[in-house]
Amino acid sequence: MNVQAKWLGGRAFTAVGPSGFDMSMDATAAYGGEGNGNTxxxxxxxxxxxxxxxxxxxxxxxxxxxxxxxxxxxxxxxxxxxxxxxxxxxxxxxxxxxxxxxxxxxxxxxxxxxxxxxxxxxxxxxxxxxxxxxxxxxxx
Missing domain, CATH: 3.30.300.20 (K homology (KH) domain)
Structure with missing residues (x-):
């Protein structure tokens, strides 16, 4: 299985695996993120x-x-x-x-x-x- 993650700036990433669905991730404000995704x-x-x-x-x-x-x-x-x-x-x-x-x-x-x-x-x-x-x- 292969999952690709792409940096969106700041602490945010989006990842996609073989299923084709996006997974949005970001850090909380305590870690410099903006909370624009799941940790x-x-x-x-x-x-x-x-x-x-x-x-x-x-x-x-x-x-x-x-x-x-x-x-x-x-x-x-x-x-x-x-x-x-x-x-x-x-x-x-x-x-x-x-x-x-x-x-x-x-x-x-x-x-x-x-x-x-x-x-x-x-x-x-x-x-x-x-x-x-x-x-x-x-x-x-």
Whole structure:
């Protein structure tokens, strides 16, 4: 895979990959940017949510008619010193529907352990939790 990034001036970049969609990035004002795009670290967490989300929907494909909604929140904890890399990441799945926790946890585990290229590429400890129909469900 090849992604090309082009400098737009200041701290702003735009990147495009094989899919052809633009990714706008900029630093916050604290780092000399103007906030005219997502920060690269925001994009990293978003990529993680998208990757694991795609994986679990593929795994749960036979049961998607039983699911009303899937929301994924990714919370990253970063080091204080440079580089301010993520040291821990928590992914919270909030799912509404008539599906068993066992099926959802199986999909999460498979996504994490076998399919999600983004999480497999990170050094941070990545932890998962599940809210199913408004109730936190422990891993089964």
């Amino acid at each position: 690269p670290t925001e994009m990293l967490l978003g990529a993680l949510a998208g990757c694991i989300g795609i994986d679990i929907t593929m795994i749960l494909n036979p049961h998607l008619d039983q699911i009303k909604s899937i929301d994924i929140e990714v919370k990253g904890t970063r080091r204080e010193e440079l580089p301010t890399a993520f040291t821990a990441i928590e992914i919270v799945f909030t799912i509404e529907g008539e599906i068993t926790p066992k099926k959802v946890w199986r999909a999460i585990r498979l996504g994490k352990d076998k399919y999600c290229a983004v999480s497999a590429s990170l050094k941070a400890d990545v932890h998962f939790s599940l809210m199913l129909n408004g109730v936190q469900v422990e891993e089964v």
